[in-house]
Structure formats: C-alpha cells, structure tokens
Amino acid sequence: MNLALHNLKRSRTLITLSAVLLALLALRAGAQTSGPRLLILNKSESTLAIVDPQTLKVVGRMPTGNAPHEVTTSPDGRFAYVSNYGTGPEPGSSLSVIDLAAMKEVKRVDIAPMLRPHGITFVAGAVWFTAEGSRVVGRYDPVSGRVNWMLGTGQQTTHMVVVTPDGKKLFTANIGSNTVSAIDTTNGRMTQIAVGPGPEGMDLSPDGKELWVAHNNDGEVSIIDPATNKVKETFKAGDKPIRVKFTPDGRRVLISNANANEVAIFDAATRKEWKRVPVGAVPVGILITPDGQRAFVASTQANKVSVIKLDDGTLVGTIEPGREPDGLAWVSR
Numbered sequence: 150m151n152l153a154l155h156n157l158k159r160s161r162t163l164i165t166l167s168a169v170l171l172a173l174l175a176l177r178a179g180a181q182t183s184g185p186r187l188l189i190l191n192k193s194e195s196t197l198a199i200v201d202p203q204t205l206k207v208v209g210r211m212p213t214g215n216a217p218h219e220v221t222t223s224p225d226g227r228f229a230y231v232s233n234y235g236t237g238p239e240p241g242s243s244l245s246v247i248d249l250a251a252m253k254e255v256k257r258v259d260i261a262p263m264l265r266p267h268g269i270t271f272v273a274g275a276v277w278f279t280a281e282g283s284r285v286v287g288r289y290d291p292v293s294g295r296v297n298w299m300l301g302t303g304q305q306t307t308h309m310v311v312v313t314p315d316g317k318k319l320f321t322a323n324i325g326s327n328t329v330s331a332i333d334t335t336n337g338r339m340t341q342i343a344v345g346p347g348p349e350g351m352d353l354s355p356d357g358k359e360l361w362v363a364h365n366n367d368g369e370v371s372i373i374d375p376a377t378n379k380v381k382e383t384f385k386a387g388d389k390p391i392r393v394k395f396t397p398d399g400r401r402v403l404i405s406n407a408n409a410n411e412v413a414i415f416d417a418a419t420r421k422e423w424k425r426v427p428v429g430a431v432p433v434g435i436l437i438t439p440d441g442q443r444a445f446v447a448s449t450q451a452n453k454v455s456v457i458k459l460d461d462g463t464l465v466g467t468i469e470p471g472r473e474p475d476g477l478a479w480v481s482r
Contacts, residue, residue: 186249187436187445188229188478189454190217191471197231197247198470202438205456205468209252213245219434219476221271222249223291226480230276230289232266233257240264240282244289249480258289260296268309273316279307286310286321286332300337302330311353311360318375320360322348329362329371331378340378344371350392354417355399363390363404370404372420384420387413394435394444396459403444403457405432412446412455414462424462428455436477447474 186208187200195216199209214233222229229249235241242264246256260266264282271277276289280299284307288298305325312319312334319332329342329351347365353375354361360373363386370390372382387406390413394403401423402415412426412435429451436445437459444457445468454474456466 184482185438186226186480187454187468188220188222188249188480189447189468189470189474190220190231190476192216192218192234192449192473192475194472195233196471197229197245198474199249199252200454200468200470202443205466207468207470210471211247211252211254213247213254214243214257215239215241217245217476218267219269220478221269221276222478222480223271226482228291229478229480230269230271230291231476232269232278234265234267234281241266244269244276244278246291256294258294258296260287260289263287263299268321270310270312272312272314275316277310277312277316277319279310279321281306281308284323286319286330288334298334300332300339302332302339304328304330304341308349309351311351313353313357313375320351320353320373320375322351322362324349324365327364329360329373331373331375342373342378342380344373344380345369345383350390350404352393352395352402354395355397359417361393361395361402363393365389365391365407368406382420386415387411391433392435394437396437397439397441401459403435403437403446405435405446407431407433410448412444412457414459426455426457426462426464428457428464429453429467434475434477436479438479439481445477447477449473449475 189198217231218234229247231245233241242261244258248255263280268279304323331340345364351362362371370386388408390404391407392405414424429448431450432448434447446455454468
C-alpha cells in the first residue's frame with residue numbers, strides 16, 4: 150500500500166514537472182517571436198522564416214502555400230499575409246494567414262478563380278493584392294475573412310501593388326503591358342500610365358508626391374506624379390532594376406539590380422547615385438527598418454539576405470533563411 154502511494158505521488162510529480170517544462174518551452178517560443186522581427190519568404194521550399202534582426206538568426210519557420218512570393222503584416226504584428234504565387238505548372242490561387250505568435254498558418258484564403266497572387270500590402274485595415282494570372286487587383290477583409298473588392302486592370306502581368314495610406318488610391322505595375330494602372334478605389338476609375346518596358350518594382354515616397362517605377366528591360370526608372378498620373382522624369386538606374394524602396398525619411402531610394410547582383414542607393418531629390426553595394430546573386434526584395442538604419446536585401450539565387458548599414462552604405466551581415474528568399478516584411482512588436 151505504501152509502495153503504491155509512493156508511485157502515485159511520483160507520477161503526479163512527473164506530470165507536474167512535464168507541465169512546467171511545456172509551459173517554459175511555450176514562454177521561450179513566445180519570447181523568440183516577440184519584439185522586432187524580420188519575416189522572409191523562401192519561394193522554392195514554400196516556407197516563412199522568422200528572424201531575430203539583432204542576432205540575424207532564424208527563430209521560427211513554418212510552411213505556407215505553394216511557392217510564396219510576397220508577404221505583409223497587420224499593424225498590430227499578430228498576423229502575416231502571404232501571396233501563394235505557385236509554379237509554372239501549378240498556378241497559385243490562395244493567400245496564407247499566419248499567426249506569428251503561434252508560428253503557424255491559421256487560414257488559407259481561396260481566391261479562385263483569380264490566379265497567381267503576387268503583390269500584397271496591408272493598408273487602411275485591409276489586405277490589397279494583385280492576381281497576375283487574372284489581370285486583377287483585389288482586397289481581402291481580415292474581419293469578415295472574405296475578398297470584398299476586386300477590379301480587372303485589362304493589362305498584362307499585373308504584378309506589384311502600392312496603396313496610399315488612406316486606401317483611396319492604388320497603383321499596380323503591369324509588366325507585360327509597359328504600364329502602371331492608377332485606380333481610384335472609391336469609384337473604380339482607372340488611368341493607364343505608359344512607362345518603360347517591363348515595369349515591376351515601385352514605391353511611393355513618404356510624402357506621397359512621387360511614385361518611382363523601375364523598368365526591368367531598359368534599366369530605367371520612371372517618376373510619376375500621383376496627383377496628375379503623369380511621368381515627370383525618367384533616369385537610368387542599373388541593370389534590371391527589379392525592386393524600389395524609399396527610406397522612411399524620404400531622402401534616399403534603394404533599387405535592387407537583379408542582373409548586376411547589387412543594390413544602388415540614390416539621392417531622392419537629385420536622382421544621383423550615392424553608392425552601389427554588391428550583394429548575392431539576383432537581389433530582389435528590399436526591406437528598410439522603420440528607424441531607417443538598416444536595409445535587408447533578399448538574393449534569391451544565393452539563398453541569403455544581405456544586411457546594409459544605411460548611414461555609410463556598408464554590408465554588415467548576412468542571413469541564410471532558406472531556399473530562394475524573396476518577399477520581406479517587418480514586425481515592430
């Protein structure tokens with residue numbers, strides 16, 4: 150009888166210790182994903198990596214839909230939204246909703262018959278995205294869990310998307326039509342702006358007065374006045390400029406040149422090149438930290454992300470997040 154009681158007490162102690170251990174592991178996992186985080190999509194392995202931006206170490210990894218290309222986050226830092234582009238023989242038609250604290254996909258939004266979602270951004274309480282294969286832009290409402298707005302562009306290869314902070318105006322680059330569609334989201338009115346061949350990467354200046362659009366095929370950038378939807382200036386930027394990103398203060402613009410394996414940094418006011426930074430093979434996605442101190446650049450063919458210190462333009466580190474990193478996002482909390 151005493152032996153049985155002893156065994157019972159021992160079992161209860163082990164159960165209690167196991168519960169404590171599990172709780173500690175859960176707290177540790179939560180700590181790893183709290184605070185500032187860098188999110189990196191790996192296209193060929195269909196994963197989202199969570200990186201500690203201070204140690205540059207991967208602290209979490211989870212599956213997404215097939216061949217994800219771009220990612221955005223909710224303002225509260227709770228969720229990430231991923232466009233599952235798919236592959237050549239298997240075009241994607243979904244968005245992944247990732248719970249960043251739990252580090253798992255909690256919902257896969259079916260956007261069929263829209264195909265090949267690509268550009269994606271969270272603005273004015275909604276997730277805006279392109280569906281390149283269907284020549285469409287759409288809007289997903291996280292509250293209702295439904296796509297509540299969509300509009301055809303009538304253009305070929307509707308790829309990247311930029312939305313004004315109030316959500317009232319949207320721009321999308323149409324690679325195959327050599328245009329940028331400017332859309333009033335309140336009434337659906339659309340203007341097609343002719344730019345150079347192969348427009349893809351683009352960004353809106355922090356003051357909202359300039360939209361920079363890079364052309365893949367001639368190495369130039371068109372600067373559009375969003376108030377008039379007119380190109381006001383064009384200049385040479387590099388060899389296959391594929392992504393564009395303004396610093397938060399609007400003083401500089403980073404442009405990744407995919408063929409040259411480098412990032413060009415320009416003075417936004419003068420359009421003059423300030424510095425070129427060699428990075429890994431085929432740089433694409435660019436993310437700049439909210440404080441403007443560092444930039445992260447994904448080099449898809451090198452399977453790495455380079456870290457650039459922006460006060461002097463020096464390369465200060467690298468991250469190895471997985472195979473074919475591309476889309477990047479930031480979580481501040």
